[in-house]
Amino acid sequence: MxxxxxxxxxxxxxxxxxxxxxxxxxxxxxxxxxxxxxxxxxxxxxxxxxxxxxxxxxxxxxxxxxxxxxxxxxxxxxxxxxxxxxxxxxxxxxxxxxxxxxxxxxxxxxxxxxxxxxxxxxxxxxxxxxGEGFLTEGIFETKTATETQLNIKDINQALVYKDLVQYTLNQKCVQCHGAEKQKGKLRLDDLTWIKAGGKNGNLINTSNPADGELIKRILMDDIEEHHMPPKEKTQLTDAELVILQWWINAGASFDKSVAALTPDAKVMKALASFKAENQNQEKAIIKTRESIKPLEKKIQEKLEKMGWVISPVASDDNHIRLTGYNIEISLKDALASAAEISEHVIELKLSFSALQDNDLNNLSKLKNLEKLWLDHTGIADNALKQATALNNLEYLNIVGTKTTASGVKNLMNLPKLKMIYLQGTKITAEEKLALESIKSNAKLYFGDSMKSAITDTLFVKKAE
Ligand code: HEC
CATH class of the missing domain: 1.20.120 (Four Helix Bundle (Hemerythrin (Met), subunit A))
Known part of the structure; x- marks a missing residue:
């Protein structure tokens, strides 16, 4: 200086x-x-x-x-x-x-x-x-960029940059790199800014894609300070990442359609889930949860010792997501401990674990649960019976389990349940029709496996 x-x-x-x-x-x-x-x-x-x-x-x-x-x-x-x-x-x-x-x-x-x-x-x-709007942002809702709703009928006709890439940046980056704030002297809300780059210069390097600052930041391990988006913010989904890399590898054109960039099978899959993710899920509703005290350090450590991975659900919310991939003790005991902090737990993820049907006897105690992943485990209808007490449940994934139509039927009138992912269960084609005819807020997803696969992988990172 x-x-x-x-x-x-x-x-x-x-x-x-x-x-x-x-x-x-x-x-x-x-x-x-x-x-x-x-x-x-x-x-x-x-x-x-x-x-x-x-x-x-x-x-x-x-x-x-x-x-x-x-x-x-x-x-x-x-x-x-x-x-x-x-x-x-x-x-x-x-x-x-x-x-x-x-x-x-x-x-x-x-x-x-x-x-x-x-x-x-x-x-x-x-x-x-x-940043502009600093004074008023707490008073008036000034953020509009992220509220755009995806509207693509035929994904092949979609414009890769405008409909997919920019759409993603609007959702995940523009709140810090847009008209209001320009962290790192960078704007990502329009192609002129993207071409201009940030203070470290080129964002996109088409001759050596891996070297562009944009992709470098995103691919960095999320424990690194410079990882983007910062780790407490919503991360890119796998589909978004695949699409972004594909776009850059194909030369980062600002006007080509999906068809023009000839997506391969992997990209096609990502495109399908991108579409599903953004059109199925209703606009992220801003939740007004009761504010609670942070989880006590001692309890947190105790749970982590058992193998639970504890992560925040939002930066200004003390509710947590519990993930149990590597539980060291019996799952039944681990879940009993989880029930002791039921006030905090709003997401529980037990996908691909050794979970058995009777391990979930404490599930009904997790009254605040909003999302529950039990896919690819040994559960059957007893687990679902426990779930009938979960009046806040919005999302349930029981893909690849031994659950049956009668188990699912009991859940259909849970007041807040919006999505049940249930392909690969014991439900027959006939029962499927019967379930679908039940009047309910819950949508049933039997179909193509990507839709659930992507929701599965949303929060998988960081098992340590
Ligand atoms: C919560 C705010 C926030 C969000 C969201 C965010 N960033 Fe950043 N970004 C920053 C800050 C702060 C810096 C400057 C510090 C640094 O370089 O790490 C930065 C710097 C950068 C830089 C380096 C600019 C330069 O040339 O030095 C890039 C590239 C970047 N961000 C890309 C992204 C992308 C892509 C996204 C979305 C996927 C994103 N950021 C989301 C806060 C954010």
Missing amino acids: NLIELIGRFHPILVHLPIGIFVLVIVMDGLTRFDKFAYFSASIRLILGIGIVSAILSLVTGYTLSLEESNNQDLVDNHQWTAIGTTALFTAYYFLRQKLIAKRLAHTYTLLLLLVMLAWTGHQGGSLTH
Whole structure:
């Protein structure tokens, strides 16, 4: 960092000085109207003078800072001009104050104008450091980019970049790399930005795909600091990853259709699940769960020792997902321990475990459970009987188990259940029709195995 840059870095600290002083001036000046405070008048000129000097210093440091590149040059320019204007106004006020005070109304309006200018300048500066919308994002919902719904009828006609890649980036990246925030000085919300890259240059390297920053970050192990998206955020699904790599390997064209890039079998599969993922699942509903205390460290350690993998379900939510691939003790005991923290557990994943039908006698205690994976295990209808107590259950996967139609039937009127994945169970074709004719909110997925496979792999990473 050279000297000029160093001077610039003082700007964010220094600006608070004129802001504070000017606010003080406006308040004191207003109060001089009351006899009790009339004596303030004598000090105002001095304080105002100090304020102006500090404002000029802020202008200088601000200007130096603006020489460093910014990804929001328009806002920088605007901020510069309002800051100069505000300083000029306060300076003019310094000289005209005596005259203005005689005219009460004009004086009041001037003070208001000064206050507005000051606030406006400060707000622009704040937006530059924290991102536009920083002030209002908690009050108004300003995020719209991620709310677009996928609408593809024929996947072959879809445009690979626009409908698949950009769609994915909107969902998983744009909240930090878009119009509002540009982490790493990078925007991913439009192709011009994607072509422009971030501060480390090229995002996409078509001659050596593995070398592009975009794919490098995503493929990095998620324990690495630079992994994208940051590990506490929703990760790319396997299908999204396959599609993204395919797009880059095929030259990262911004206008070709799926058919034009001739997907192979693996990509076709990914495309099918991409479509299923994004069209079956209704828009991610923002859940309003009761907020609870984080899980106690001691209990967490005890469960981890048994082999449970504990992961958060959202960054600002203390509810957890329990995954039991490598349970070291009997599953029955492990589940009894899980039941002790039933308040916290909203997702339970036991896919491909050694689970047997009678291991799940404690399942009904996990009242908060929203998602349950029991696929490819030894369970049968007893497990499903336990599940009938789970009034919050939304998602159930019993693919590849010995469950039967009568077991499933009992679940169909669970109030919140939306999806049951049940191919490869003991349900016959006839029973399937009968189940489908039951009036229920729950959709049954018997069909092509990818749909469930992808939901299976959503959260698989990190078994350690
Ligand atoms: C929660 C915020 C957040 C999300 C979501 C996020 N990123 Fe980032 N990203 C950052 C931050 C912070 C940095 C800068 C720190 C760093 O380089 O690791 C960054 C830096 C980067 C960089 C390096 C830019 C450069 O040239 O230095 C790339 C590439 C990147 N992100 C890609 C992505 C992709 C692709 C996604 C979506 C799959 C994504 N990010 C999602 C916060 C985020």
